[in-house]
Amino acid sequence: MTDQNSQFFAILTAIGKAKQANADALGIPWTFAQMGVGDANGADPIPSEQQTKLIHENRRAPLNQVKVDPNNANVIIAEQVIPENVGGWWIREIGLYDAAGDLVAVANCAPSFKPLLSQGSGRTQVIRMNLIVSNTANVELKIDPSVVLATRSYVDAAITNVLPANKAAGTYTKVQINSRGIVIAGSNPTTLGGYGITDALNSVTGGDVAGTINLTNARSITTVAADSASWAGGLHAVSRVSRNILSGFGAWGNGDSVNTLYMGLSGVPWEFGPGVRVKADGVYISGPLTANGAGLSGVPWGGITGTPTTLASYGVGFASQPEAEAGADTNKPMSALRVFQAIAAKVIQATESVLGIARIATQTLVNAGVDDSTIVTPKKLRMGFAILLAPTGYVALPAWLGGLIFQWGIASNVPVATASGGAQGPTRDVSLPLAFPNDTFRISASMNFPNMITASAFAPGAAFISKSVIRLQNNYTSSAGEISWWCVGY
Template sequence: MAQFYTLLTDVGQAKLANAIALGQTIEITELTVGDGNGSLPTPDSSAEALVNVVRRAPINTSTTDPDNPSWIIVEQVLPPDVGGWTIREIGIIDTDGDLIGVGNYPETYKPVLSEGSSRTQTVRFVLEVSDTAAVTLKVDPSVVLATREYVDAQRAEHEGSRNHPAATETEQGMAYIATQTETDGGTDDVKFITAKKLKNWVKQATESVMGLLKVATQAQVDAGTDDTTAVTPKKLRWGVSYSLGPNGYLVLPSWLGGLIIQWFLESSIPSSGQATVSYPIAFPNAAFRAFATDVTPSGQSNGGVSLFGLDPGLSSCLVTKSSAVGPSSDVASIFVIGH
């Protein structure tokens, strides 16, 4: 007979038989370890407790051996801060607190941190039963530790599984990739579109087809010959400015040639002679034409104001009075066009 082994206690055998007969289960919740009071004990089916318990805690993992379906494998992880004794006996306890299975264990010293050296150790209890369906192994994830091997196995199983929640507008999750037909249709609201399919779907906008448009440059807007790009409000208004009043101006946008029209009143025209008058704003390129009319106050004779200088300047023009009749000075209404 093997030196190290486990067996069902009498209580465990009775509970298992009753569970099988009634279609119920035994619920295993804890694993206990002991030091045998200094010697290796022989497992006894009549035992109701270990010889000397040094630790009792919830189980960490529980599985059925894939190669031996009648074997139940229970594990408990001993953290580094637990120990200072030699493990010689183990047992499993059900939810009622009864010792269901018992076994001896190869003498293993579990050091503790205060001794200067320690380790995380896993204790494994393997129990053979006639019907594993009658045994439930309960693991409480809030109080137990997991071995690195167990975590890696669970992670690998999770990553390889496709049993994940679907993504929604508010929750992360998995999603299908849309086909090109679904992308083109634009009606599916549960699948993602790849960059390649989106590129295949996007079309150049025309007068009859919706699609993408490139924003025109200012030069294209000014030229007014491109029929495939879009004009933004900023570029459409580029170069427009105005000042409305008795003295004012209107500057048209660059795509209309940047034409500038200015008007203003000049009250310092002498009764005889010339006066240089300044515009509300200077022309950046050229002044084409300038016109002047007399605006003599009511009750006074027309002073006969006319304009000299058919080549007006960028910021001013020369006005002269053609007759000395009238008041000593006149008011002239002047219009200038340029760009």
Template sequence: MADYYTLLTNAGIAYETACKAAGTPIKLTQISVGDGGGSVYNPAATATALKREVWRGPLNALFQDEKNPSWLLAEVTIPPDVGGWYVREAGLWTDTGILYAIVKYPESFKPVLATSGSGKEFYIRSIFETSNASLVTLLIDDTVVKATRAWVMSYLAEELGKLDGKQSVRVAATTNVVLNGAQQIDGVAVVAGDRVLLPSQTLAKDNGLWVVANGDWQRANDANTSGKVTPGVTVMVEEGTANGDSLWHLTTNAPITLGTTALTFKMLAGRTGIAAGTYKTLTVDEYGRATGGANPQTLAGFGIKDSYTKTEIEGMIANASMLPVGTIVAFPGATPPVGFLELDNSVKSAALYPDLNAYLAGKYNKGDEGAGNFRLPDGRGEFLRGWDHGRGVDVGRAIGSSQVDTLQNITGNFDGYLDITTASGAFSLNNMSISSTPLNQKNAYHGVSFDASKVARTSTETRPRNLAVMWCIKAWNAPINQGNIDIAALAVLAQQASEINQGTAKVATQTQMVEGSDDATIVTPKKLRWGVQIQKATNGYIVFPSWLGGMIIQWGTVNGTIGDQSALYPIAFPNGVFQAVVSMGDKTTGVIAGITLYATASGMTSKTTLTVRSTGTDGQGASSARYIAIGH
């Protein structure tokens, strides 16, 4: 027999037999511990109580072993506030007070904080074998019993495993994966212990959460039973080229039998493969994610079917709103509008007016136009007449043909000898000259003449009232085909401007202006003013910019009394003084006799101060003198 063991007591076996015969469960409620009367001993099946019981309490748990169903495991936790004795024996008690099993326990001291200086919970697990394990029932007071840490952790793990939200995985596979060994998945080298989501297995029943191993992989603990794999399971993916930082969920509906039911995982949020940017059209999946984008340039690209195409619109513009090429229009001016040519029978270039050339098709050519040219019809001085086109009013005319002017014929007859005594309107008497009056039949005129000008306006042609206009033909459609425009005259304006050439030039930068070496740019007024400084006062200056040499001219007044006198320049000369001229005078006479005034040599070298020397008789000095200094 082993050193430490658990055995059923004779009373316990009798109790078990009676319960089996009556068909009632075996009810265990409490466990007690004892110190063995102060020493270790070997319990016997005949025991009905512990040698010396020191504590009794309710069982925490009583359950069958997973691998051996005939084994029962009993657990209890002794609280930290009791103790101060050794545990050498333990007993399991029925609800009727029978010692069902007795345990020989390894000698262990149970401290208590009050007397031992240390306190701890004391955990006891007892394993015993019974042929009627299925009949054993644990009766506990759940207000007193305490759960062990291991039981709590196991319970939490089991319950958490049933939740839809799962612990994140390192990667999610993009293709079928062999469930064996470390390998590369979605750009990540996974190793033993890594959690992996497999959503694309050839056999969809193998989809799910797996743990990588050096041998065969196993399903993850939180997804290894049907109860833990429920519809709506969600999991985050941590890494991966395509699926990193994404959220997946199980869309398969219940019932689910793990290893049999085909499992479908879909990305709920994450990368869709569409690059970041702004798109005019988007493709959206069932979760509202943009999975495609485009920036079409045409109506067809936008899927618009109830609109005209570019070709159709150009055709309508050419044939309607802007008048088609070949339209003849009258203008009351001497200059044709843009897009039109005068109908003057002139020769034009087919390359310059391809649309009009194609329309006229050489109808008015005479044969002397030359290669690549065509001739316009001549509308000068002409009325335009509608083409008969089968009506029968102007029979035999070809469209575009011309007619000379004519007058519808007027006919009439005179018959026999006429005795005409009077004539009026367009008629006049002629052929006889009789002077006798009054006229009688014998003496009457025998002829008349017709002249329309006597009663109507006449000229060398037949015409209605009219207005002189210029007949022009539409030669091109500006938005579609303006022909070839000769821009040779513009080319000269695009060349570099110079003193003798008209053209274009860039505006100089400030640096170019200051350097003064570029002769191909122009300078604006603002840049011309740059660097110029002027102080308009009795003591003032002009500072020329560096691009004009940087010269400085200053002027002012200085004390003119006898001796050396000094005055500060309005501004300091940065580099030095070239010359300083001093003069003395007063407001009335202008010059004071007997006084010599000049700038001293040392006064000329100072950049900030002018020193002048005045010689003469004391009392002759003036109150002030004037100077001009030039430097840079």
């Protein structure tokens, strides 16, 4: 009967193992084609490598898909979809068949009833088998698409592959599409060239028209020589017809020395130099530039040379090492060195009395049990521990506790001893629930049936036959009965 102690798993059959080895050695494709499901005649089946067919197969149909598990490259996922109009039986066993029709993998599963619609209930059943193989490179899918159903997750994955969510949401003025009309890229160019527009301004000759802007006759920045009707020599934007200065920058001086720098957005420049004057559309600036807020937002800082390149040059002091390690100052910035020193002062090896950091111990360190500077995780602490709490069960201790294994059980209907056999009675061999991996130590047996008269019998005998089998001997001459036993090994 299936309960919380039942185990469900999938294995390759002997035929499947041989075909996998052949595919790996020769590099030939290994094809999974069909999946069968059965009810095992109502029993709880245990998969066997020697199986060539299911115990009782109810249905065999092509696979829906075969794929490699995205989380484990050595796991093959085979899937079949059973439609809602098929059923009326239990599903307890699953078989995987290759293209040649051989049973190459078998699995058991928790019993599940597949109803028919005529029973008043119906569902589409998805059956999956996860199978560990040594090499998935030679596994290929061979299915008939006319008879295969697609699950919703398969369709969702297919749509996601066509329309991956790897685009930044937003509004774009320039987009790129593929041959199916799907947007695959977008951008917001800031230049005409970004839109593929060239020669927006040219130098075709022609005159200006009053009151209009003639782009075909526009001119870019022009160099103007110093004269009485213009600014001093510099780089200016000028009108094509009147030659009036529209904007620019440059310098003029008195004699051979330059004493005024200028720039402006109209015919009258702002001046920067000795003296104090205010122009119609600008102001004279002398000495260091200081401001608080947006007053200097239009100053071209990137063109200013000779500016400091360090915080210290601006009079900003850095925190010292003691200040960085103390971590109390809220005003002084820290250099990369001070940040490292502050972290190094706090990040130290943890001990029983000092907070700090510590590495996670390896399983080897845990098993050795001598290191006192690393931390043991719950997983490594439990590694190697196993327990089966049942009338026939065991407790297996982890390696760091010596790896001892304690086992116990009850053997029923041990044959009665014969009077002619003297003190020696019949024996019965019992398989242990867990084979000792290394060696056996001790075994003991005792009587376990109430009608036994101790005075007329010797104590039962027990001995190890192998690391997985023990032999029990009933020395009671009146009747067969139960014998309790326990043993220890590692």
